[in-house]
Amino acid sequence: MSSEVIGREVKRRRTFAIISHPDAGKSTMTEALALHARMISEAGAVHGKGQRRSTVSDWMEMEKARGISVSSTALQFKYAAAGDAGDRPHVINLVDTPGHSDFSEDTYRVLTAVDAAVMLIDAAKGLEPQTLKLFQVCRHRGIPVITVVNKWDRPGQTPLELIDEISERIGLIPTPLYVPVGIAGDYRGLLDRRTGEYIKFTRTAGGAKVAPEEILDADTARDAEGAAWTAASEESELLGELGQDHDQEMFLAGQTSPMIFTSAMLNFGVRQLLEALVEFAPPPRGRVAIDDTTREVTDPFSAVVFKVQAGMDSSHRDRLAYMRIVSGEFERGMVVNHAQTGKPFATKYAQAVFGRDRATVDTAYPGDVVGLVNAMALAPGDTLYLDPKVRYPPIPSFAPEHFSSLRVTTADKYKQFRKAIDQLDAEGVVQVLRNDLRGDASPVLAAVGPMQFEVVTARMKAEFNVDTVIEPLGYSLARRTDEASAPELARQRGVEVFTRTDGAILALFSDKWRLQYIEKEHEDLLLEPLVAAAD
Secondary structure (H helix, E strand, O other): OOHHHHHHHHHHEEEEEEEEOOOOOHHHHHHHHHHHOOOOOOOOOOOOOOOOOOOOOOOOHHHHHHOOOOOOOEEEEEEOOOOOOOOOOEEEEEEOOOOOHHHHHHHHHHOOOOOEEEEEEEOOOEOOHHHHHHHHHHHHHOOOEEEEEEOOOOOOOOHHHHHHHHHHHHOOEEEEOEEEEOOOOOOOEEEEOOOOOEEEEOOOHHHOOOOOEEEEOHHHHHHHHOHHHHHHHHHHHHHHHOOOOOOHHHHHOOOEEEEEEOEOOOOEOHHHHHHHHHHHOOOOOOEEOOOOOEEOOOOOOEEEEEEEEEOOOOOOOOEEEEEEEEEOOEEOOOEEEEOOOOOEEEOOOEEEEEOOEEEEOOEEOOOOEEEEEOOOOOOOOOEEEOOOOOOOOOOOOEOOOEEEEEEEOOHHHHHHHHHHHHHHHHHOOOEEEEOOOOOOOOOEEEEOOOHHHHHHHHHHHHHHOOOEEEEEOOOOEEEEEOOOOHHHHHHOOOEEEEEEOOOOEEEEEOOHHHHHHHHHHOOOOOOEOOEOOOO
């Protein structure tokens, strides 16, 4: 296919992820986006932890039982934005992420596969710890962020309070595209700051359908809404005087963030979010390879594997690798090269996957996410390509905060135990650490959150018929070190040194005070923070 055609397809695409703290409404927003894209005819979430049906993106038994998202998948839909030709709508790739903070490393990996992020925050709670951590990863990777204030149908802070909090705490300047008409808890509509018009929303029963919109001019809005419209108009004027209007260059540079006020549960403001993604989020771009050359989107095919997931189909022991297309055109059945092994890889079974739903993918372009079935040889960070050869930098492993040893309960299951550990390690479910003292029979698992250990033991039993015992260890943080520093560190009280599967040497510390003491007493030792390390 010609580079001109590929370039045209790239311009149509927007690939993003939603980052949020648990309970900010990410699953509900995902469903609302699918509703507006007409992928579903009715929103199916029953809001409320105990009664909520699983949304279209949640599939594991643990997800259904607890009302959380653990897995990450990719939803692709077409959206005809204002100004789009009828036969050339935009193609939106929403890479879904775990909604629970214990699985944030999975979210970190997803952020290597997107071009923009939607930072979803609760109108009442503002910036929360998980949101802050994920925002720092976006900043580290240079990913532009659109801010969405959700749950505006409930009592919360004022727009100016939220704007000030974001500016002061993370140095990101919000530039609201709209100002809500009606305080938090009395959401009536939006003042469009660029046109001056009023977008008035009408509720539907249970928020199950797309909310009807009525566009009114300023005079009509003032007559209809009175003081609420006047307050919104004054806030908009103040923002203009402060210079908080959208600037595309500053947005792409990570200095500002377009801001939208929504209620995902009522489907208010969701269309405005889609329009902002199409208008402002960048299309796929070239990627820098490990040799510092850039593979442009119109160059021959290449892709990066960012997630591997097994056990998605209980009737088949399948293993699915998600790859983000970086360059060129993907065609199902093509034989590509696996950069890490130098071996060919056949792509006969290529699928789009969202939750348990699967569809065969015949072609895909930069920005798209494709699932490769039975991809036993692939691991997160791997590169696939057609000549000329390319290899992209590996995906970094992130700072674990919880550590446990794992052992099998019966010796006759040791072979299955080792196989299961290797598979879960390759998928990136947990980081596996070893040292000579503990040996292979009792590896140490490192995770961002303790619920990851529950996933390990559940999958050990369900997929490998292996009963295991998890024993928490008294460590709370890790630092990368080297062979020269390891012997001295191993002699220190409250410290243990391990080698991770990728060869990295990690020193585990009982607490931050022990780390600070050793850093002060042994300034010559190498102790490097890992990505997204806790303060």
